[in-house]
Amino acid sequence: MRHIFIVGIGTGNPEHLTVQAINALNKVDVIFIPSKGAAKAELADVRKDICQRYVTNKAVRFVDYAVPVRQTAERSYVQSVDDWHAQISSTYEQLFEDHMTEGRSAAFLVWGDPSLYDSTIRIVERVKARDRVDLDYSVIPGITSIQALTASHRIPLNLVGKPVQVTTGRRLSESFPAMVETAVVMLDGELAFKRIDDPEAYIYWGAYLGTEDEITIAGRLADVSDRIVATRAAARAKHGWIMDIYLLRKGSDFDDQA
Ligand SMILES: C[S@@+](CC[C@H](N)C(=O)[O-])C[C@H]1O[C@@H](n2cnc3c(N)ncnc32)[C@H](O)[C@@H]1O
The missing domain is CATH 3.30.950.10 (Tetrapyrrole methylase, C-terminal domain)
Structure with missing residues (x-):
């Protein structure tokens, strides 16, 4: 079974990271980093800064991935979010298949806390429910906005x-x-x-x-x-x-x- 850590990283200050989060980031095999485009480069920099500061385990690999963009044209709000989550779950499933073998672990760095206006938990749960990849997951809390x-x-x-x-x-x-x-x-x-x-x-x-x-x-x-x-x-x-x-x-x- 693969294990995914959904890690809250706080809201911009690298010192928001908890000891629990730092320990999790140092024990995984892979950290998945979203690339969101130049306009929000500062947000990507916070994630990179966190990894540079705290990930001391040289065996940890970093994998960048592109986050699908939400399409709103000709869709209701609910439909647009649902379609978007479906696309992201396909992206995640592919990441798990391509970059993790059985028994390996990985982390997503989630802005703030994963429970607050964030769908990473929902999406990983969606991938788990599809049952094409055998996985389980844990959530590590973070400081919210x-x-x-x-x-x-x-x-x-x-x-x-x-x-x-x-x-x-x-x-x-x-x-x-x-x-x-x-x-x-x-x-x-x-x-x-x-x-x-x-x-x-x-x-x-x-x-x-x-x-x-x-x-x-x-x-x-x-x-x-x-x-x-x-x-x-x-x-x-x-x-x-x-x-x-x-x-x-x-x-x-x-x-x-x-
Ligand atoms: C998609 S939600 C994610 C919330 C995040 N999971 C949390 O725990 O704060 C994004 C919203 O959170 C708020 N937010 C997140 N980080 C912030 C920051 N550093 N300063 C101000 N507002 C922030 C804003 O209202 C923004 O529109």
Whole structure:
């Protein structure tokens, strides 16, 4: 049986790597590295930096692979994601067949934590279910962009005793602030916070968290919204890409205890 380690690597700072992750990377036969194109070269560099720093076992081989691009034309969102996962699972299956023999192990380096808005677990499970390659897998947790955001802003994630919703830009308006007082928003290309009209809402925003280019802005949403929009646009133009996340909050600790 082949064994796949799905290793969380944190969100840009090589020091996010856990000892458990370093140990796993040093015991596998192969590390698969995605090549995502020049625009996100910095992200590929983080993976290479991690391997150079921590993989001391000279027997470990590195194999680059091209990640299929998601096709959206003439497909619903669900169909487009499903097709994309099917393509990636074929790519993975081929990697396992070409670069691992029976009894060998390999690792994927997953941005942040593999459980959070990432489909590596789903896709490896899909390959396993197809049963053409005999395999099993383990997941090694990593620091998420949520933790990087709250650490940079030095804030607790939740208000005392209260829930938190993790959502996407597409879904934000369904919940905040009517249903939750803390929402963490990821994968938001639409700047959904601009549609929140609540004078009591606060935002804690961060881009390129954990990297040398990290930017953070916090304040009352109505006061800082325009500054975030302008800063985001300028940073995106400079780098050619952006990864950002934010926490929206309303209320305070113990405000339901009166
Ligand atoms: C596909 S999800 C992957 C999340 C990842 N698995 C995690 O644990 O954070 C990508 C989204 O995560 C957030 N993200 C990831 N890394 C980030 C970073 N370094 N700075 C800001 N946001 C980040 C952004 O919202 C981005 O759109």
